[in-house]
Amino acid sequence: MSLIRFSVRQVVLVNLSFIVLMLAGVLVSNRIPVDVFPDISFNSAVLITPWPGASADEVERLVTRKIEDEVRDVAGIKEWYSFSSEGLSEINIEWEETLSKFEQQAALNELRAAIDRVADLPTDVDESILKELSVSEVSNVCMITLTDVGNVGEYTLRELARGLERKAERLQGVRKGNLMGARDREIRVYVDKSRALQFDITLEEVSAAIARNNINLPGGTFSSDSRQETTVRGLGNFASPEELASTIIRKSPDGHHITLNEIASVESDFEKRRNYGYLNGQPSMLIGISKNSGSDIGQVVQRVRDLVSRESGNLPAGVETRVIWDESNFVKKRIGILRDNLALGVSLVILVLWLTVGFRNSLLAIVGIPFSFLTALLLFPVLGITINLLSLVGFVMVSGMLVADAIIVIENIYQHIEAGEPVTEAIVAGAEEVMWPVISAVCTTIAAFVPMLLVSGTSGQFMSILPKTVIACLAASLIECLVVLPAHYLEWGSTSRAADALAKADSKSGIRTWSHRVRARADATIDSLRSAYVRGLRRVMRHRIAFLLACVGVFIFAQGLSTRVRVDLFPSDFNQLFVSIETPIDFSIEESNEVILGLEAALEPLADEFLSVSTYVGQGMSAEERPIFGSNYGVFYISFKDSEQNIADPGRMVGLVRRTLEAHRAENPYGIEKLIVVPPRNGPPIGKPVAVRVIAEDYDRAKQVAASMKVELSSMPGVFNIEDNMPVGRRELRIGLDDYRASLHGVSFDRVGIALRGANDGLVSSTYKDPLSDEDVDIRVLLRKEQRDSAGDLIDVELRTPGQYRVKIEDVGTISMSRGYQRLYHFDAQRAVVVYADVDNRMATSISANEALRARFADVPLRNPGMNLAFGGEFQATNRTFEDMGRAFIVALIAIYTILAAQFRSYLQPLVVMCVIMFAYIGVIFGMYLWGYALSMYVIYAMVGLAGIVVNDSLVLIDFVNKERERGTPALDAVLIAGHRRFRAVLLTTVTTVAGLLPMAMGLSGVSTVFGPFAAAIVAGLCVASLLTLFAVPALYLSIDALRSNVVNRLGLGSPKSDWVVPGTP
Known part of the structure; x- marks a missing residue:
């Protein structure tokens, strides 16, 4: 008994299983943590050794060098770099990507032992701190502020803040609290x-x-006459x-x-003042809250909010407390955008399917989406996945594939019903006819995503959530499509022919009559389009070589156009930003405080745009976008309102804040050395767009080369925030x-x-x-x-x-x-100076800036023996990611080819099917260019998902051609018949997928800089690929068939068979 026939015979069992899986998915979904990003390990560790009062030079010579001598012998280290600054040595270690968690822990223990072996450190050096780095370790989910609005004094504010910090740390899910702005x-x-x-x-x-x-000294114990022992202690x-x-x-x-x-x-x-803290201009102290791995960000922040609400009533007059920098709001807003766009998209899909296959059939197709999502959620705890930005992107990507598979099955069943077959037999015959193509289609899509799990580094670990989500959903969709859908169709699907339904509706009135008439007109429109397509296909087949050459020409043009598409691996989608300020190096903390408060006052005209402005004097952001401390630094933490305009273009707020502060700086230049507005990145730490290491033992020579690089960078359009990591102390x-x-x-x-x-x-x-x-x-x-x-x-x-x-x-x-x-930098224990710069992606890219710099300074190592240049940061991460993605894509192509070859039992037909991937690439490039979006990791993964969708259409089309050829139909007629039969399914797959994602691509129910380009890539790629699939795949099929026949005839290898697939294809 086939799987399909089992489904229609065991309807009760199938429906009960369906309900159980859906309910289980709902229950599990309430227990899956919600995060902004997946809580991954950064595959690295940091070693911090404080030495209060020491200069950067002393720290380098007497602390960093000695520790590096021991660290270099630890196995499993890929690379390391260090900073020696005033009073602090920091060594960052990156592990080999091949290390397992167990091996990494062993390497960490070996590193601890190496640190213990370091001898002759200065006596007043503090104990070293070694910790692994992960998302939960380095990011705050929210901040609590205590603000002095009534001059209660520093001591009172500090005691209240310390008490609130201790209470917050006892909350479920809270990892730790970090009190900032308080003095001992x-x-x-x-x-x-x-x-x-x-x-x-x-x-x-x-x-x-x-x-x-x-001092207290123990004095031992003594025994009294009563033979009782008494402890003796000297109290001093x-x-x-x-x-x-x-x-x-x-x-x-x-x-x-x-x-x-x-x-x-x-x-x-x-203690001596080293910092000042303010909230909206009032003296304040901040408590940064980080959460435990696996805890739900929304629940943790809500517990913190509840605590703050309770404690606010117990505070003395003149003290206010509130929660700022709430990351859970970011998640809620983005989930809301996704939900609203998906709801609108699903409504459009239902409308399209209602007009083409009937209302009940449209619901049968749509029900596969929630079933697959909820069933996939059952696997999330096993796969170590939370509900976060990446898994949401995976849901968006796979939604089009789920509808596409259901449409193929429903439309084929519908065609058998239209042919007059009994309902049960029509369901079995229609579903079985496309069962193997559907299985192959899902398997090829899974095969495309599995190699993406091989992408190495932090970026690969970060993005692995997306293919895991897609694979889980596809596996669930295959069960729904081949087991659940036939049973549902038997009970709720459309079982009457369109003509019969229309005739019956003519004798009635009301909404049903109207819907049947609209559906009949939609069918008539599709029939007209199908007839026009067949006529066009016949003409294209007569000129198929010219048509294929034109397709190649378009592909070459798209390849050239791709160089003009911006590259941004992880586009920012944010509602918060940092402003890092630097005053003259010799400024005291009091002088810096006065200057920075003046800058904060300049932001008052923008108050309506902000939720809060928190100021911290004594801390800034280094060129490496890491916290640095000193009397000449300051930072603003700005949270702005989630208005539709800000969500659509968060860069607007960056420009607005930058222009406002620069205008104040132009009018009040005294005391402001550097002013950088830094939006948070939506992804793993990959570094600056430009980060070039000039490696040389002589710092002065390295600084000269770095200075020349900065001059060169300043001449490049779109390159800004140019600096090096060795400011004068x-x-x-x-x-x-x-x-x-x-x-x-x-x-x-x-x-x-x-x-x-x-x-x-x-x-x-x-x-x-x-x-x-x-x-x-x-x-x-x-x-x-x-x-x-x-x-x-x-x-x-x-x-x-x-x-x-x-x-x-x-x-x-x-x-x-x-x-x-001020700071001395080492890379793999070698002295180095690093030149950093940001890039405006509207005018340049990380790749273009680095390549230009590399060409200009290619002869530096030749002219300076012992000096080397290393290009890192986003440029290095992009190249590594693209190399890994390239290797993964080759593996995916081989896997897809193998599955298709097994399906068709042919060496050449899989290549015909796979040519549509090239067409999808053409559409994506055109779409990114016309929409003005950047090519990101999300878009690259969208291209992989798109390959699965378009391969499905091509696969089923060739499968139908083969079935016609087995019946003895000539090649051209077989192509025309298959095109006629599959036109409707290809059209519906394209229209429904585009309808489902178009609201998100256009931001009709809320704009997202992550979801928008992602959806636009699928929409544009699918439109172009579907159009070319209907013409180019048949043309390529006939061309190869004709070439094969000619070769057989010329070589006299026997009677040429018109078909080139082994009979009996599954």
């Missing part, structure tokens, strides 16, 4: 240098005395700042106890050691360094446990402000020699003033 408390001991010298006490000795007196912790002030520093020669309050003042304060007062004089006094360099740090930033001697807040508060010992405000004050600091006398720093050191670099 400190107890500051301001030493009076003159009083200390009067008592012959150095700063270092004050710090040591405090540390000695602020300070109970209060007042007790600290009474600490005895030393005994004077006359027996007087010198206490701390005699030579210093003790104040409870905050702040002024440095460099105090070296005179070896001879230092040896006379027995002074080492580390002692000089400690004395300098103590005089300037201070020495953290120990920690005080606040009994009220249970907070650990550092005790910092430093000179009074007025005694350390010049270079002379610093070198006048004294330290104790081994001979117990004091010596000034200027007596053992050398002094110079210079500037270093």
Whole structure:
């Protein structure tokens, strides 16, 4: 018993299975997390080693180099790069793509062991932090702000923010909270240098005395007479700042106890200010919230909102709290756009099918979409897929394929009913006639997508969600098409011929009569088009060689046109943006704060466009689009309203903000060195459009080449935000050691360094446990402000020699003033300078800019021995992705060819069928060019899906030709008969798919920069491919058939058979 006949005989079983799968899909869908993007690992790790107070040069020499020497021996590392900046060493490691999760974890453990082996690091270097990078690790799903609108003060705001952070971290699904803008408390001991010298006490000795007196020591245990053991502990912790002030520093020669309050003042304060935070101009603190992997973004953000709502009622007057930077709104809005466009598209599809195959048949075709979607959702947990932007794109792509397969089956059943066959036999015969072509069509589409899972790197891992979604939906659709659809047709499908239905309707009145008449006219229109097509096909067959050559010419033209189509791997679709600001390098945090607040005020005319503007002074975005910290940086976090205009063109807000700030900068140029508006990217981190590494051990030579590159880039239209990653650092007062004089006094360099740090930033001697807040508060010992405000004050600091006398720093050191670099960059342990630039895709592309730069500087390695150029960033990612996609596409073509060869039992016919892929490519290129869209990863995957749709039409057409040839029909007549029979199905497949996706392509129910180009690619490609399929496939078939017959005749290989397919094709 065939599968189709089983379906029509077991209708009850089929319907129950259908209902169970649909309900199970609904239940599972409510448990599948919703994300903006798939939570993937970036296949990388980052190692951060803080060294407070150190210059970039010191960090490079004494920390980064030593760690790199150990890291280079760790197995499994593909490449690494490092940044040595003021007070921080950061090493980024990318693993080999072939490593499994287990091997990657082993490599991570080996890396930890390598870090532990690093010897001779400076004593005051903080412990290294090693962590893996993933989407959930680096991105916030929302931010909580606490704003001081009533001058409650920094301490109150900080305590409220810390409490709210702790509560947020306890919420289900929250990974962690990151409090920004809050300073730690400190107890500051301001030493009076003159009083200390009067008592012959150095700063270092004050710090040591405090540390000695602020410690708890275990004293062991002792047994009493009652044989009970008692723990002994010596308590030396300070109970209060007042007790600290009474600490005895030393005994004077006359027996007087010198206490701390005699030579210093003790104040409870905050640590040195390194940042300011504001929300819409008011002092504020931010709490970034990240979620656990696998948690639903909407549910997590809602829990955070509920918490903020509850806590807002408990806040004191003058403090406001709210949630900003809500990523779940982005998801909801995009899902809404998808839903509305799909609803409109499905309505159009129902209308088209109603007019062509009847209302009930149209519903039978449409029901395959929700069934396939819900059944595929059952597989999502197994495949590790969440509901995110990529899986939604997969649903959009596959929806056209699902309708196409159902139409082929329904239309063929309908033709058998029109021929007067009994309903049951018509269903079995009609479905079985196209069963193998439909199976082959689905298998070829799956075969096209499976190799896409082989694309390597973060981009491949990111995009793998799309083919997984498509494959799951196609597998479900095959079950629906061959098992569920025949049973449904038997019970609910149209079982009367159109002529009979119209005759019956003539005796009645009302809506049904009107619908039958409209349907009859639609059928008459299709019949007229079919007759015109057959006449046209007959003429084309007479001139088929010329027609095929014209098709080749159009393909060549499209190939040339493709060079004028923009390339943007991951187009941005956003409702938020960053503005990174940089003030002069020598600006204090207070000076930068004043300048940046002035910039924020310039945005007030745009307030109606914004949801919020959050300002953070002391942090910016580097050229690598990563957070950097310093007193001359600032950043705006801007959330703008999801108006229809902003969604259609998010770049509008980027331009509006940029023009507004640049206008303010033109009027107030003082203090603004750099101003960059940065929209977030919708995809994995692939780097800047231009990112060229100039690798050389001599930084000065590398900087010269980098400067020439920046000049060249500035002359290219559409290239902007040109910079390198080695900005000049702040002024440095460099105090070296005179070896001879230092040896006379027995002074080492580390002692000089400690004395300098103590005089300037201070020495953290120990920690005080606040009994009220249970907070650990550092005790910092430093000179009074007025005694350390010049270079002379610093070198006048004294330290104790081994001979117990004091010596000034200027007596053992050398002094110079210079500037270093703010950050030093290494690539695979080699020094390098990186030139970065952004590209306006309307005027240039990453590829064009990099290729021009590569040609201009091709001779640099020849003229500079030891220097190399490496082109990275988006350009490298694009090339790697296209190479991987090219290999995957070849594998897909081989797989499709193999399936078709098995279907047709022929070596040549699969090539005829597959030629339509070329036609689809022509349509996509024309569509992208005319619509003005960029060629993105989503469009490339749309081309793969499009290949499955158009191959289906061509496959079924050739299958019908073969069946006619087996009956003895001549080649030309077989082609004409097959074209006549399949015209309706090809037309309906094209019209319904275009109708379903046209609202999204045109943005009729909401525009999306991701969904729009994707849908437009399928619409344009399908229209061109379907038109050419109806003419070019028959022409190519007859041409190859004629060529084969001529070869057989000329070689005398026997009686030439007109057909070239083995009889008995499934």
